[in-house]
Amino acid sequence: xxxxxxxxxxxxxxxxxxxxxxxxxxxxxxxxxxxxxxxxxxxxxxxxxxxxxxxxxxxxxxxxxxxxxxxxxxxxxxx
Amino acid sequence: xxxxxxxxxxxxxxxxxxxxxxxxxxxxxxxxxxxxxxxxxxxxxxxxxxxxxxxxxxxxxxxxxxxxxxxxxxxxxxxxxxxxxxxxxxxxxxxxxxxxxxxxxxxxxxxxxxxxxxxxxxxxxxxxxxxxxxxxxxxxxxxxxxxxxxxxxxxxxxxxxxxxxxxxxxxxxxxxxxxxxxxxxxxxxxxxxxxxxxxxxxxxxxxxxxxxxxxxxxxxxxxxxxxxxxx
Ligand SMILES: [Zn+2]
Numbered sequence: 001x002x003x004x005x006x007x008x009x010x011x012x013x014x015x016x017x018x019x020x021x022x023x024x025x026x027x028x029x030x031x032x033x034x035x036x037x038x039x040x041x042x043x044x045x046x047x048x049x050x051x052x053x054x055x056x057x058x059x060x061x062x063x064x065x066x067x068x069x070x071x072x073x074x075x076x077x078x079x
Numbered sequence: 080x081x082x083x084x085x086x087x088x089x090x091x092x093x094x095x096x097x098x099x100x101x102x103x104x105x106x107x108x109x110x111x112x113x114x115x116x117x118x119x120x121x122x123x124x125x126x127x128x129x130x131x132x133x134x135x136x137x138x139x140x141x142x143x144x145x146x147x148x149x150x151x152x153x154x155x156x157x158x159x160x161x162x163x164x165x166x167x168x169x170x171x172x173x174x175x176x177x178x179x180x181x182x183x184x185x186x187x188x189x190x191x192x193x194x195x196x197x198x199x200x201x202x203x204x205x206x207x208x209x210x211x212x213x214x215x216x217x218x219x220x221x222x223x224x225x226x227x228x229x230x231x232x233x234x235x236x237x238x239x240x241x242x243x244x245x246x247x248x249x250x251x252x253x254x255x256x257x258x259x260x261x262x263x264x265x266x267x268x269x270x271x272x273x274x275x276x277x278x279x280x281x282x283x284x285x286x287x288x289x290x291x292x293x294x295x296x297x298x299x300x301x302x303x304x305x306x307x308x309x310x
Contacts, residue, residue, distance in 0.1 A: 014285055014289065018267060044225075045226060045293050052239070055239070059122065060121050061117065061121045065139055066117055072146075073113045076150045
């Protein structure tokens with residue numbers, strides 16, 4: 001099994017998280033985690049980043065916009 | 080049970096009926112169905128619009144305008160894509176137009192958002208950063224140092240503020256991709272369909288966006304850990 005270097009590891013992180021690596025590349029990827037503390041940390045940090053982005057508060061339309069749109073819908077459906 | 084192959088069954092949020100049912104309901108004037116769509120999709124549409132326009136107000140206008148466009152077009156919707164994909168394409172088109180017009184009248188508004196996706200990542204970071212210009216790579220950071228836990232409440236709020244600001248400096252398409260994937264939880268297939276890009280291209284955009292945000296968090300959290308451990 002050829003080893004993976006850090007550069008290749010970083011390039012493949014997103015594909016790894018999307019489970020799009022073929023079995024062999026995946027084994028080399030996870031094998032690298034075992035021997036490289038820096039890349040292990042990097043992967044964890046990417047996961048934390050993804051999770052934090054997912055926790056950002058989202059807002060919806062204002063009540064006023066929503067009312068406008070529901071009114072527009074009534075006008076439109078009476079066409 | 081979805082009628083559209085592109086539809087994403089993993090997405091969070093209220094469960095809507097299959098596209099053909101939704102479309103038929105709208106055509107028949109079912110206001111509750113329209114209200115349900117507004118609730119389910121507007122938050123993501125606002126975030127996506129914000130990638131192209133200057134502020135929240137402009138994004139709100141764009142999304143309203145897009146929903147009116149949806150009503151005007153729904154009779155002609157032919158289900159060649161998933162309904163949600165079609166709706167997002169409408170919002171992106173309108174947001175781009177609005178963004179261009181705003182940039183013309185307010186010169187400094189959003190040079191960053193007018194830039195396209197393959198700009199160097201905001202965080203080139205690391206010794207290898209300068210030597211690598213390939214589109215599909217993100218600079219390897221200097222040996223990453225573990226972060227302090229960002230779970231504390233005060234820290235969490237600040238983390239959100241830093242992420243919001245970093246999102247604001249991403250090129251538009253990177254921001255759209257990370258918004259749809261990591262905030263809205265849409266599948267890569269759906270994001271490809273919405274932006275009409277290849278899977279490889281989508282992955283590059285997501286990769287760069289995440290790497291930039293990781294860099295932002297790294298600078299912030301590493302600085303935090305250098306301070307006195309008072310909390
Ligand atoms: Zn490594």
